[in-house]
Amino acid sequence: MEKKQIDWSSIGFGYIPTEKRYVSNYKDGKWDDGCLTEDANIVLNECAGVLQYSQSVFEGMKAYTTEDGRIVVFRPDMNAKRFADSARRLEMPVFPEDRFVDAIAQVVKANAAYVPPYGSGASLYIRPYMFGSNPVIGVKPADEYQFRAFVTPVGPYFKGGAKPITIKVSDFDRAAPHGTGHIKAGLNYAMSLHAIVTAHEEGYAENMYLDAATRTKVEETGGANFIFVTKDGKVVTPKSNSILPSITRRSILYVAEHYLGLETEEREVYLDEVKDFAECGLCGTAAVISPVGKIVDHGKEICFPSGMDEMGPVIKKLYETLTGIQMGHIEAPEGWIQVVE
Numbered sequence: 001m002e003k004k005q006i007d008w009s010s011i012g013f014g015y016i017p018t019e020k021r022y023v024s025n026y027k028d029g030k031w032d033d034g035c036l037t038e039d040a041n042i043v044l045n046e047c048a049g050v051l052q053y054s055q056s057v058f059e060g061m062k063a064y065t066t067e068d069g070r071i072v073v074f075r076p077d078m079n080a081k082r083f084a085d086s087a088r089r090l091e092m093p094v095f096p097e098d099r100f101v102d103a104i105a106q107v108v109k110a111n112a113a114y115v116p117p118y119g120s121g122a123s124l125y126i127r128p129y130m131f132g133s134n135p136v137i138g139v140k141p142a143d144e145y146q147f148r149a150f151v152t153p154v155g156p157y158f159k160g161g162a163k164p165i166t167i168k169v170s171d172f173d174r175a176a177p178h179g180t181g182h183i184k185a186g187l188n189y190a191m192s193l194h195a196i197v198t199a200h201e202e203g204y205a206e207n208m209y210l211d212a213a214t215r216t217k218v219e220e221t222g223g224a225n226f227i228f229v230t231k232d233g234k235v236v237t238p239k240s241n242s243i244l245p246s247i248t249r250r251s252i253l254y255v256a257e258h259y260l261g262l263e264t265e266e267r268e269v270y271l272d273e274v275k276d277f278a279e280c281g282l283c284g285t286a287a288v289i290s291p292v293g294k295i296v297d298h299g300k301e302i303c304f305p306s307g308m309d310e311m312g313p314v315i316k317k318l319y320e321t322l323t324g325i326q327m328g329h330i331e332a333p334e335g336w337i338q339v340v341e
Contacts, residue, residue, distance in 0.1 A: 020110035049132025049142030058129035066328030157287035164293030181242030192222035229279035279312030
């Protein structure tokens, strides 16, 4: 498959339309067979459930071209499971996990010419999502739903290398203790927009959200989980029922333990102890790991020994190992890589 004539090195992390997307509709208690379509537009009734009560969930993942020319998707089965969990929490019908994985394969294969070539630094971002589609005026779940998946080529999240960022401790709460913080619902991201715009206006790259109940424990940012490294090299991640179960985070913990021989721990992390860590990073699909050099807590600066110039040594090893697995340089654990043929 000949690749599209795109200047892969100059594209950013934004939407570029591709040729095909996958669509399946839920009506009368069942999903239809689904199909690929060239139509990128969605027509909805003005009273559609998603427009009135934000009944929507989504996922994000990437496809890559490996060194030997294969197109691969990273752990789509994990996204399928999380997508199903999100749907259940919002009283939406579950899109079958096997069909989810197949839909991703179909839409990636149909747009194979848009998967950036190996070595370009770019990748194909995959966005599956589902929403309530029929008119709903009373506060209740919709009766009809649409599942869709589109892809778009994106450039590297970091232009010119992964430089450590500065973040702030937010005055806003991201999620309630028994709310929806643990699922990937659009409404979670809508409420974070004001907080992130405010942070950017104040010169910060991101927010550190604390637990809403006590405001003493670290949770996550608006779109990524935290990773900390102790001075003796242990990898620590915050544990909470209101944190999104990041697939990247779980993969990093596995890599740390089984590939790098590092000790790992998932536990409650208190804000008071953050100053004692040697390294800090944010992990997610977009950048894999974003190094954090400084956290500002209402004027008080927490500066990590790893500094503001480059990734800390442990986080760098984690980043290089996980991206090596994704790109085919390093042998992946069984089931982590789906080859699109």
